[in-house]
Amino acid sequence: MAHLNAEIISIGDEMIRGARLDTNTQWLSRRLAEVGVDVQFHTTVGDTLSHNTDVFRIAMRRADIVVTTGGLGPTRDDLTREAVAEALGRPLTLDEPSLQHIQELFARYGRQMPERNEVQAMFPLGAKPIHNPQGTAPGIDVIATREDGTESRVFALPGVPAEMKTMFDESVVPAILDRSTKKQFIRHLVMKFFGIGESDMEQRLGEMIARDREPRVGITVSSATISLRISALASTVEECEKTIAVTRAEILERVGELYFGDGESFEQQHAVDATLRDLGQRLAVIELGRAAPLGDWFAGLGDSPAFSGGLSLGNHADLCRITDVQWDGDPGATGDQDETIQKCFDVVGQRFEADWILLVGDYPALQSDHDRVQPPEEVTFTVRDPAGGIHQQSKRLGGHPSIVHPRIAKAALMFLRECLAEAIKS
Amino acid sequence: MAHLNAEIISIGDEMIRGARLDTNTQWLSRRLAEVGVDVQFHTTVGDTLSHNTDVFRIAMRRADIVVTTGGLGPTRDDLTREAVAEALGRPLTLDEPSLQHIQELFARYGRQMPERNEVQAMFPLGAKPIHNPQGTAPGIDVIATREDGTESRVFALPGVPAEMKTMFDESVVPAILDRSTKKQFIRHLVMKFFGIGESDMEQRLGEMIARDREPRVGITVSSATISLRISALASTVEECEKTIAVTRAEILERVGELYFGDGESFEQQHAVDATLRDLGQRLAVIELGRAAPLGDWFAGLGDSPAFSGGLSLGNHADLCRITDVQWDGDPGATGDQDETIQKCFDVVGQRFEADWILLVGDYPALQSDHDRVQPPEEVTFTVRDPAGGIHQQSKRLGGHPSIVHPRIAKAALMFLRECLAEAIKS
Structure with missing residues (x-):
């Protein structure tokens, strides 16, 4: 079977002006690919009726599936209903069940439905409403028939990401599967x-x-x-x-x-946490370079018994200061400082009651120019195991400023996972 | 004078598939608005020639200015030259000066120009190259004349953000200003x-x-x-x-x-830093909740004499542990812990040789669901001034998970700035 092709349309002045990044379209592109639909065009248009109508006409001509986000609210800026109707050459009609649904939603919060919300129950003739379990605006599902008898199916969804995503997964995907294949x-x-x-x-x-x-x-x-x-x-x-x-x-x-x-949200810290719980052991992390992604991620696990605490500091000298250990190293070298670091680890291990300690030194300062990739810099991971053994790994890591710190933290977790695996084997 | 209107076209399979977010288009939307051009459409299209030609035809029909990014590389996937030529109905011709420029660039790195790069010197008949000071691919500047005699001007730029931005500011803006107004x-x-x-x-x-x-x-x-x-x-x-x-x-x-x-890159920490340097005083920051935006920002100033160190920890109890102060507070309350906190401040102030201390407690854990706004939670800022005086402010702050921590850090800086202003006055 030939693949269906699709166009995604994003509607709103805030998109056209560049005030907001369009993450809806990115999400929809991926999801449509998963159900076997070839996305071929993205279009963004502001809140101008004639432009919207123009965009819809073009999309209905060139795409089998048209998914739109935005423009379904109750204000005069919200033009999607009107634009779809005009592009189809059909009038807007009131859908009584949708009107009742909207009125009930307002009643549930003890409010009368403002008159302007009535427009959210208006649909182009022949369209079906798409149920919106999280908001007032139902979506629109309508089929356009081209001059040559072929069809284009339009799904108009709200711009609010959480509503859009639920409606896409619950209503649009089954409709597309039903249409494109016997595999439902x-x-x-x-x-x-x-x-x-x-x-x-x-x-x-x-x-x-x-x-x-x-x-x-x-x-x-x-x-x-x-x-x-x-x-x-x-x-x-x-x-x-x-x-x-x-x-x-x-x-x-x-x-x-x-x-x-x-699992979508399964990360390396979950793997580390599971291993430590099995062992009945606890971890403390020390992050140098004034960043604390690891502390943040382990804290994000909730009150895990396997995580005893996190510490983020500027550099090795600051770690010595705060643990009251005599600083005798050169801030650049790491190998020569073994003894100093051991003493710092003793203090942290004691105060945080930790069996394992992971030290990341140092996260580099981030460049403020977000167009430029950060060159790789050496960063060293030091792990102290429960027997007091020290394991070290150095890596040169760089990349886009927004991912340099997470990448380093993740490489540190990978090294810690190797140390844990080693400890379990022996 | 009527405003010119514009369409921005982004080209590439990685955009259409949703593999990459299109930040170029956002940036161009804002910049075009600044020079008085109304952006009315954004279009994204993959690396398929017929789709590209279709998109260019539509844009030349409806927009006075068309700015495109991507598709100017030397590979077979790079179709912008061909699509523009086809949409204009003109042949591609070799521009000798551009070819020479590209050959020279390769020669400078001691390399022979691969044959396939020759295509980067091909332009639709009547087009002018746009100088690209940072890369090999020159841009294309060409005017399409419509049937009714009106014109649409197309600027095709590379997709690499740094190259695209420089070329837009240096070449496209002057061309647009020249065209739209006497104000140059x-x-x-x-x-x-x-x-x-x-x-x-x-x-x-x-x-x-x-x-x-x-x-x-x-x-x-x-x-x-x-x-x-x-x-x-x-x-x-x-x-x-x-x-x-x-x-x-x-x-x-x-x-x-x-x-x-x-200034585009002037932030509150720059203001704080300037004030502290004037006073000849030093600041240490303590951040609770396993995040360290302030430490990171102050470190980003370089080796400022006004910043003596930063410390990020899980919570008040951890602060007491690491400073070896007897913990006697309730982790929720902050007012009752004045004495404990004072002792912790004494240790940190001494070890970091700091006149001022700013404590942020606590940064909330971030929600992993990025579609959901985080509800406001109370966070307390505590400032110790050089005379030992304690100043406190509590705020309820929330928002999108990606901005909750920076927002809290910035509110803390605002409070610190107030304390500094107060100190200078008295």
């Missing part, structure tokens, strides 16, 4: 990897990430962590899960040594 | 504010931020800091600067109490 079920699995660049990962996966593979494997990168999202379409849920398991095994065969867990 | 000079001034929301700022500025005001005043917000960018167009530089000064004074009259300095 979709299931996903996210696998997480660290320690490889995106293009190397692509190379090692080879044909596994081809756009027309089934199940499809999508790559996304967030601050140097790679997520592989397996999306399986099938006629039963069981079949989805079976094909996902096969693809998962194939991926582990190719890049298993970089894998650390499953 | 543009000058900017950025004023910085903290302590007010964007919509309140807009309200207080009123008609000053109207789109057709001259000089134009643009608002942008970055993590709760508001920048007002005054852009003056005039026939001499002196005239630009004069009108900027008048507008600046007008702005200070309206919102002067929230103003802290001039």
Whole structure:
């Protein structure tokens, strides 16, 4: 079957003016790819009716699926309903059940529905409302028939990301699957990897990430962590899960040594936390260079019994000051300071009652010029194990200023995971 | 004079697939507004020739100015030259000076120009190259004449942000100014504010931020800091600067109490640093809640003599542990712990040789769901002045997870600035 193609339209003056970055369109692009739809155009347009109508006419001509975000609110700036109706050449009509639904929502908060909200129950003739479980504005689902008899299906969603995403997953995906294929079920699995660049990962996966593979494997990168999202379409849920398991095994065969867990929000600190809990041991982290991503991430686990505390300081000299240890090193060298660092570790280990200590030194200062990639600088990870053994690793890490610190913190976690694995083996 | 209108086109499969966020288009939208051009459409298209040609035809029809980014590289995926030529109905021809320039660039690095780079010297008939001081790919500047005799001017720029921005400022802006007006000079001034929301700022500025005001005043917000960018167009530089000064004074009259300095990259820590240097005093910061934005910002000033050190910890109890002070407070209350905190301050002040101490407690844990706004939580700022006096302020602050910590850090700096001003007065 030929793939359906799609256009995504984002509506609003704040987008056109550049006041806000359009993350909705990025999200929709990825999601549409997962259900096998080829996104070919993104269009952004301000709150001007004639421009909106023009944009809708063009999209209905060139795309099988049109997904729009924004312009469904109750104010006069919200023009999506009108623009869709005009592009279709159909009148707007009142949908009584939608009106009732909106009135009930207001009543639930003890308020009378303002008159202007009535417009949110108006739909182009022949359109169906898309249920919005989180807000007042229902979406619009309508089919445009072209002169040659082919069709373009328009899904108009609100611009509020949380509402848009729920409506897309709950209503638009089933409608697209229903239309494009007999395979009506979709299931996903996210696998997480660290320690490889995106293009190397692509190379090692080879044909596994081809756009027309089934199940499809999508790559996304967030601050140097790679997520592989397996999306399986099938006629039963069981079949989805079976094909996902096969693809998962194939991926582990190719890049298993970089894998650390499953799940969209599963990170290396979750893996470390699980291991430490199993061991009944506790970790303290010391971060130098005035940044504290690791402390922040471990704190984000809630009150984990495996995390005893975090400390962030400017540099080694400050670590000595705060632990009242005589500073006798050169701030540049790290190897010669073993004794000083040992003493600092003793103080921190005691005061925080920690079995393991992870020291990251130093996070580099971040460049303020966000267009420029930061050159790699050496950073050293020092791990003290419960027996007092010291393990060190130095890496040269750089990248875009916004990801340099997380990348360093993640490399430190990877080293800590290796130390933990070593300790468990012996 | 009627305003020119514009369309921005972003080209590349990585954009269409949602693999990368399109920040170029946002930047161009703001810049075009500053030179008085109304941006009305954004379009994104992948690396497919027929789609590109289609998109260029539509843009040349509806926009006076078309600015594109991407697709100018030497590979077969780079289709912008071909698409522009096809949309114009003109052949591609070799520009000898451009070819020479590219060959020279390679020669400078001791390399022979690969054959495929020759394509970067090809231009649609009648086009002019746009000089690219930072890369090999020159841009394209070409005028399309419509059937009705009106014109659309296309500027094709590379997708690399640093190259694109330089070329836009150095070549596209002068060309647009030359075309749209007799006012050939543009000058900017950025004023910085903290302590007010964007919509309140807009309200207080009123008609000053109207789109057709001259000089134009643009608002942008970055993590709760508001920048007002005054852009003056005039026939001499002196005239630009004069009108900027008048507008600046007008702005200070309206919102002067929230103003802290001039300059795109001037932040509150620069203001604090300058004051402390004048006083010959030093500051240490303690940040609780496992985050260290303030330490990071002050470290970013370089080796300022006014910044003696930063410390980031989980909570008050951890602060007591690391300073070896007996913990006797309730982690929730802050007022009752004055004595404990005083003792901790004594230790930190001594070890870091600091006259001033700023304590931020606590930064809240960040929600992982980035679609959801974080509800306001109380955070307390404590300042110890050189005489040992304690000043406190509590605020309830929330917002998008990505800006909650910077917003808290900035509110803390605002409070510290007030304390410093108080100290100078007395």
